[in-house]
Amino acid sequence: MKVLFVSSGNSEFGISPIVKNQGESLRLNGIDLDYFTIKGKGIKGYLKNIPILKKHLNANHYDIIHAHYFFSALVATLSGAKPLIVSLMGSDAYKDKSFKYLIRYFSKSKWDKTIVKTDAMKHYLKLINATIIPNGVDLQKFEFIPIENAIKFTDFDINKKHILFLSNPDRQEKNYKLAKQAVDLLNSNYIDLHAIYNIPHDKVPYYFYSADVLLLTSLWEGSPNVIKEAMACNLPIVSTDVGDVKEIIGDTEGCYICSYDPTDVAEKIKMALSFGKRTNGRKRIIELGLDSDSIAKKIIDVYHEVLYTK
Numbered sequence: 001m002k003v004l005f006v007s008s009g010n011s012e013f014g015i016s017p018i019v020k021n022q023g024e025s026l027r028l029n030g031i032d033l034d035y036f037t038i039k040g041k042g043i044k045g046y047l048k049n050i051p052i053l054k055k056h057l058n059a060n061h062y063d064i065i066h067a068h069y070f071f072s073a074l075v076a077t078l079s080g081a082k083p084l085i086v087s088l089m090g091s092d093a094y095k096d097k098s099f100k101y102l103i104r105y106f107s108k109s110k111w112d113k114t115i116v117k118t119d120a121m122k123h124y125l126k127l128i129n130a131t132i133i134p135n136g137v138d139l140q141k142f143e144f145i146p147i148e149n150a151i152k153f154t155d156f157d158i159n160k161k162h163i164l165f166l167s168n169p170d171r172q173e174k175n176y177k178l179a180k181q182a183v184d185l186l187n188s189n190y191i192d193l194h195a196i197y198n199i200p201h202d203k204v205p206y207y208f209y210s211a212d213v214l215l216l217t218s219l220w221e222g223s224p225n226v227i228k229e230a231m232a233c234n235l236p237i238v239s240t241d242v243g244d245v246k247e248i249i250g251d252t253e254g255c256y257i258c259s260y261d262p263t264d265v266a267e268k269i270k271m272a273l274s275f276g277k278r279t280n281g282r283k284r285i286i287e288l289g290l291d292s293d294s295i296a297k298k299i300i301d302v303y304h305e306v307l308y309t310k
Contacts (some may be wrong), residue, residue, distance in 0.1 A: 069091070134228075
């Protein structure tokens with residue numbers, strides 16, 4: 001089966017690590033896969049790619065075109081891509097109402113199958129026939145790293161406790177303000193909050209194995225990969241109840257759900273630090289089938305479903 005992934009290529013490192021990880025896991029499962037990356041930002045930047053993609057589709061045969069994120073799906077749709085499967089992410093779902101109606105229209109009348117990351121996304125967007133498949137995590141990329149090796153890379157102070165905020169603080173939906181307020185309430189010179197972003201994805205594990213707690217204070221998410229990656233590294237977690245975080249961590253000891261009250265966040269951080277060891281998060285990820293290989297097989301099932309009903 002030959003598949004074309006259509007997605008943005010505008011990030012500092014090109015294609016999104018989430019999309020790339022999914023593509024490579026499909027390749028490992030026998031899918032012949034190409035990438036078409038969209039260059040250009042904003043509506044105008046995206047729309048300029050329509051004739052380029054159309055030319056590419058005319059010159060190549062694909063059994064499936066799989067677009068990631070709504071604007072990439074829009075480019076694929078207007079390029080005449082068929083059969084078209086679209087994966088929507090958390091950032092697609094939680095925009096204004098007009099955007100939600102657009103997604104519903106295209107999902108019903110233009111796309112052959114829509115994939116969402118959580119049951120909450122499916123209900124919020126009112127996509128009755130959408131398939132729920134969260135992103136997977138490549139367990140091999142997040143294998144154990146000895147703390148001395150990790151800290152040698154990150155240069156974290158070995159004599160302090162380290163709280164990891166793995167996102168750009170300027171992104172309002174990530175709610176860094178709450179993270180900062182909570183850590184400030186701890187009022188300790190021996191606790192550091194690190195906002196880490198724009199680093200190569202293969203370097204991220206060094207931060208997970210250098211840190212004592214992952215802190216996620218987002219206002220909304222789909223199925224945040226950072227949680228699954230932290231779980232794969234057995235890192236204690238404190239997170240707001242967004243996306244499918246509560247379902248993912250389940251009853252994993254050392255992982256805590258907090259409210260949006262800074263005092264509660266600070267208390268949960270103290271609990272995570274007091275836990276004082278790594279968690280069994282990796283085992284939980286395997287039990288839930290959230291490894292890349294298991295997710296790839298579910299996506300291939302969707303491909304077969306679309307081709308079978310064509």
